[in-house]
Amino acid sequence: MVSHPLLQQVLQLTEQIRQAAQAEDWDASTSLVQQRQPLLEQTFQAEVHADELAALASVIREVDHEVTAMVTAARDLTLTQLQDHRQKSVALRAYAAAQPQLD
Numbered sequence: 002m003v004s005h006p007l008l009q010q011v012l013q014l015t016e017q018i019r020q021a022a023q024a025e026d027w028d029a030s031t032s033l034v035q036q037r038q039p040l041l042e043q044t045f046q047a048e049v050h051a052d053e054l055a056a057l058a059s060v061i062r063e064v065d066h067e068v069t070a071m072v073t074a075a076r077d078l079t080l081t082q083l084q085d086h087r088q089k090s091v092a093l094r095a096y097a098a099a100q101p102q103l104d
Contacts, residue, residue: 011041
């Protein structure tokens, strides 16, 4: 797919980002994105064939789309869990307030 060493490194980091997101390791995923960014900037200064850049861009778009979907799903699950926790907390407080005081 890509033969230029810089592009191979970017491709490898991109795959590691996908794997970290699949494992829901958001810290690792974020760190890998930060590591990839300066390499992406270097690709604009490297002598790279346009076809290889296009192939790399396609893979990055695909992975970023997948990771965005995973992040959205994880966020939605976290929000649901937070809402459930809040509802249970309210119910427990109401139950505790309704109990007769033992003295």
